[in-house]
Amino acid sequence: MQLKFRGIYPYLVTPIRSDGSVNEQVLSALVEHLIQSGVHGLTALGSTGEFAYLNRSQRRTVVQTVARAAHGRVPVIAGVCHAATSEAACQAREYEALGAAGVLAIMDTYFPVDDSQVIAYFKGIAQSVSCPVVLYTNPNFSRVDLSVGALEKLCELPNILYLKDASGRTGRLLSIMNRLGNRISIFSASADVPLFVMMMGGVGWMAGPACLIPRQSVRLYELAVQRKWDEAMALQRVLWEVNRVFKRYNLAACIKAGLKLQGFDVGDPVAPLSPLQAEAFEEIRTVLEHVENAAER
Amino acid sequence: MQLKFRGIYPYLVTPIRSDGSVNEQVLSALVEHLIQSGVHGLTALGSTGEFAYLNRSQRRTVVQTVARAAHGRVPVIAGVCHAATSEAACQAREYEALGAAGVLAIMDTYFPVDDSQVIAYFKGIAQSVSCPVVLYTNPNFSRVDLSVGALEKLCELPNILYLKDASGRTGRLLSIMNRLGNRISIFSASADVPLFVMMMGGVGWMAGPACLIPRQSVRLYELAVQRKWDEAMALQRVLWEVNRVFKRYNLAACIKAGLKLQGFDVGDPVAPLSPLQAEAFEEIRTVLEHVENAAER
Amino acid sequence: MQLKFRGIYPYLVTPIRSDGSVNEQVLSALVEHLIQSGVHGLTALGSTGEFAYLNRSQRRTVVQTVARAAHGRVPVIAGVCHAATSEAACQAREYEALGAAGVLAIMDTYFPVDDSQVIAYFKGIAQSVSCPVVLYTNPNFSRVDLSVGALEKLCELPNILYLKDASGRTGRLLSIMNRLGNRISIFSASADVPLFVMMMGGVGWMAGPACLIPRQSVRLYELAVQRKWDEAMALQRVLWEVNRVFKRYNLAACIKAGLKLQGFDVGDPVAPLSPLQAEAFEEIRTVLEHVENAAER
């Protein structure tokens, strides 16, 4: 538990061949490229990784491939998600055994759940592993929200140490910081503006776009660590343009399109998700060039 | 394809033992009881069946058990659900091979999907089986809605023959009836008021509560078939009280509670879903007695 | 209080000249036409009447004009709406003095309100007049919902006698009927399917479309009173097409467009609301002809 997660953790896409198999070569190459670009860790099977569209065997292959390619140089965090506690706990144990240094715990549900059920679910995952757990909540895409009260209870578990809150509400994060800031470390989500989260006391940024702009993301983090807020703000304004473009389309499709432009043969999103049209590809090419140039200055 | 689904199709719960295994004996006994009570078919792995909380092997056991117990006396429809087309199609083929006479196709997703993606998903399922497909849409619980336009396209497939629309909006159903009534048959959902759906031209009722009140549900259907609308309305008013109680709690937990009261050892809902409290149990006991007495009159 | 509201109550549009003044001649002619067509009452200043877009003096003119033109032949109900209780109560008193036989009480709010505040508002209106009050709730357009609990409390007032529920949820109406059916009479709203409301025990239909299809609406009501449900259902299916078209556009703009087609110079919706485009006009012309022909058969 001495391990500390800090900095830029790109959400990896899942490269898939047309026959549905995970492309381990491309995934390994992407991991190598990102580590060379200075990222502080890697997150597999997040939303950008299309976890919801993969079956059990594909998921296992992803975690194993990323852990092997990272080879201990940076921590690998693996996403875990189900509606049933036992299934999620089973995934968590499996991924820890495959080399994950932490799990990102996501909750799915069909029926509405209350705080006690949310707590039971995340507790079940945390107690099934010995590695640190990152709680994830995204009220925009998922049916579950994590109340501040539930979060307070969950912080009592020794290995629930991180939160990735994708609510996009800075006020909510400030409330959590003021109340639980010494008990849980917060990662910004892509939907947010990571600079503000770090300014409030956050410890880093876990996001899909960092797959495409790893150096600039690392630079933003370093400026925040050095408390050079004006410089960081200027960079943040430039980087936001990437997010603005991505918000119009499916995020996984955007990151896959951008990586193709960068030479990684990651394949298409899993059907029925569809690849981007030519026009969107061009928009992504343009914004990536814009960000590239801006960061050089 | 000569098979016609008509009438009352209870959504079966999934009896689970405390060790997590499917209780095949109890499930078979429930199937027997419902067939003896006159239901016209059975639906396994619907929302009441907690499909989202089961793993692949549990789901397979459920379909196999129900098909064996029904033994061809009534059609068995099996719920199929995933975010990826290929996985859902794979489930559909598997369940058809296990004896399902039809599949209830449900779509999950993490990212927002448009009409063309919704169409691709359901088409993928329909083309993977030779049995009839019941489209299911529940905009209240799921992240996907089926537009009337998408529905029109899907009706062109030879084995997409039924719709179960749980939107609860009679206006929407009337629009569908007026436009596609001769191409697709509509089942009412529990959230609706089934009498009105049948009055509009619907062919039956697929719902969790029919597990608990099979005879009364069958009676309602018969009155509708005989066009005895005033009598049917009087019965509907009584039956609605069951739904009214169930709406306050988790539906699967309610049906499991009611079945326990009727002597079926169906176990608790799958964690983190929780069983009902004593007070809710009493409320269910009361409303079931009320309905029992009313139907006797 | 011996007066009983029953049957078809068209929601009158508010004819406005290009200088912003209420066109009293056209409004009077419309009232005359509707009474000749057999409607059982008239509702002024409902949503179709664009009450939210009128000032105090325009509203007063509308109520006075309708009351004078109706001349006691049918009851006139006037819409009352504000966020503050005192202002709404003041409107109610004013409209009763101008000849309204009842008030339709609508609640607006800026801040979220709880049940006790909702009750206080409607109670304040009811206690300020001696005529009957129709409670109105439309959770789709307004920020206020009327819970069944609040409704039960409000029914205790001697002149709160009617409910117009535009939630469009038949289940909610059945719950209200089962619990309060002997204390409050329910009118269907246009968003609903009025036949079902009447079948459940409702007393009529208050709706904008009845301005355009008064005879057919009266016919539907009569079939319901005679409990000729199959015939009523066939007519309802035809009439629904009108609603289906109207749902695509602004309702007030649709009714104004339809009335223009019928020769009433009602002017345009109040800016910034905009009149319908030519294509929508044609769609309305077509559906009105379709309904006209169908009803002749």
Next chain:
Amino acid sequence: MQLKFRGIYPYLVTPIRSDGSVNEQVLSALVEHLIQSGVHGLTALGSTGEFAYLNRSQRRTVVQTVARAAHGRVPVIAGVCHAATSEAACQAREYEALGAAGVLAIMDTYFPVDDSQVIAYFKGIAQSVSCPVVLYTNPNFSRVDLSVGALEKLCELPNILYLKDASGRTGRLLSIMNRLGNRISIFSASADVPLFVMMMGGVGWMAGPACLIPRQSVRLYELAVQRKWDEAMALQRVLWEVNRVFKRYNLAACIKAGLKLQGFDVGDPVAPLSPLQAEAFEEIRTVLEHVENAAER
């Protein structure tokens, strides 16, 4: 148009006597107190001012009283809101004549409106006055949202110079800044975290809580102007606690309660809004003391 709005603009409450009349003495005293505390301007008839609950004559009295008491020392901005363009424009002209240096334009509607209607409404207001216009949008409380496209069109008018966006989404603000930052100045709303808005390039903070903590709010603004971000962040964290408490209750009721604690006899919120309970009063007393002490340090 040489006038520039910058800094802290408290949203004034509307002190009301038990007979419903505006308490001009208390309102004048509050204005004096806030100007003495260093605020840069005043906003009357905002949401905290309960504009939706006042009638025309009360609103006029409020604007006149505030303008007289401010006596040109700081700009007074008056809130304007209706569903009809002509009524809103009429209010705007009236308030400018009464001494308002700017108007805060809010749009209400009953029917859904599209971009062209939103543009027409705000344009109508802007063209009716010669003073600057602050556009206001709060998608959480109001039925209207202002798209970035509509905003871009509106910026072309010479006197639409400011935006108060209460969406609470920093990403949306950054998009607006990146696209329209040189054409429109942005004020933070209370629901937001004003420091971040100022860091992005915003020009100030318009909010109800500034009525209660004017000195601390001014201090936050000054730290932002001096680009002392770490100090500003520390103060922001303390001030956020006030917002956190207020979010649990009705905002106008909270500010009125706090002002009573500070000795201003502002009366209760307008019925059916209700005053806070004793417990909430204590919570507000505690958080205000906490903020007072923290700011002294």
